[in-house]
Amino acid sequence: xxxxxxxxxxxxxxxxxxxxxxxxxxxxxxxxxxxxxxxxxxxxxxxxxxxxxxxxxxxxxxxxxxxxxxxxxxxxxxxxxxxxxxxxxxxxxxxxxxxxxxxxxxxxxxxxxx
Amino acid sequence: xxxxxxxxxxxxxxxxxxxxxxxxxxxxxxxxxxxxxxxxxxxxxxxxxxxxxxxxxxxxxxxxxxxxxxxxxxxxxxxxxxxxxxxxxxxxxxxxxxxxxxxxxxxxxxxx
Numbered sequence: 365x366x367x368x369x370x371x372x373x374x375x376x377x378x379x380x381x382x383x384x385x386x387x388x389x390x391x392x393x394x395x396x397x398x399x400x401x402x403x404x405x406x407x408x409x410x411x412x413x414x415x416x417x418x419x420x421x422x423x424x425x426x427x428x429x430x431x432x433x434x435x436x437x438x439x440x441x442x443x444x445x446x447x448x449x450x451x452x453x454x455x456x457x458x459x460x461x462x463x464x465x466x467x468x469x470x471x472x473x474x475x476x477x478x
Numbered sequence: 479x480x481x482x483x484x485x486x487x488x489x490x491x492x493x494x495x496x497x498x499x500x501x502x503x504x505x506x507x508x509x510x511x512x513x514x515x516x517x518x519x520x521x522x523x524x525x526x527x528x529x530x531x532x533x534x535x536x537x538x539x540x541x542x543x544x545x546x547x548x549x550x551x552x553x554x555x556x557x558x559x560x561x562x563x564x565x566x567x568x569x570x571x572x573x574x575x576x577x578x579x580x581x582x583x584x585x586x587x588x589x590x
Binding site for chain 2 (some may be wrong): 395397399404405406407408409412414420422423452454456465466467469471472
């Protein structure tokens with residue numbers, strides 16, 4: 365059981381470039397979220413989805429787009445990378461039915477924008 | 479929006495001793511869940527313990543226990559008999575119906 369798979373694990377971008385961080389889960393979880401982790405700030409919610417075709421903004425959505433065409437996949441798109449987007453990104457998922465559960469996390473993507 | 483505050487950026491404990499990590503949160507909801515996550519240097523987020531707000535009894539998982547004070551909106555984590563493997567970042571998290579919010583984290587050092 366793979367759980368939550370994020371790719372790539374590391375990425376270096378130039379300012380202005382675009383890219384997509386991939387996230388896939390094989391647990392049939394309805395809820396999926398993207399977080400960024402910065403020193404001293406914990407994990408901040410970027411976007412989340414409560415099911416296929418449904419997405420919503422979190423605390424820090426600017427500069428990022430998401431879509432949820434299938435239950436399994438929840439990609440995060442950086443439209444025009446900026447140095448302020450240098451961070452570690454985590455994708456997470458949980459089952460709608462297990463309301464007391466926390467999220468299952470991927471292993472993270474370390475992104476550096478130069 | 480809900481906010482989660484961890485007021486201790488760093489904590490240190492002697493091996494085999496007990497340490498308590500603090501967490502407070504702000505919410506107007508009555509039904510929610512609270513969690514503590516551990517993040518070792520591997521970067522993986524590991525669920526340590528959970529607490530349902532409607533339960534008065536404090537959750538316990540082996541050496542880990544919480545002190546949940548709903549009226550005070552406080553949710554502290556106590557680690558007993560600390561081990562070297564407990565060294566990590568610890569995040570407190572608040573989960574409502576649709577999303578989860580995290581505190582800034584506490585870095586725990588365990589001294590041999």
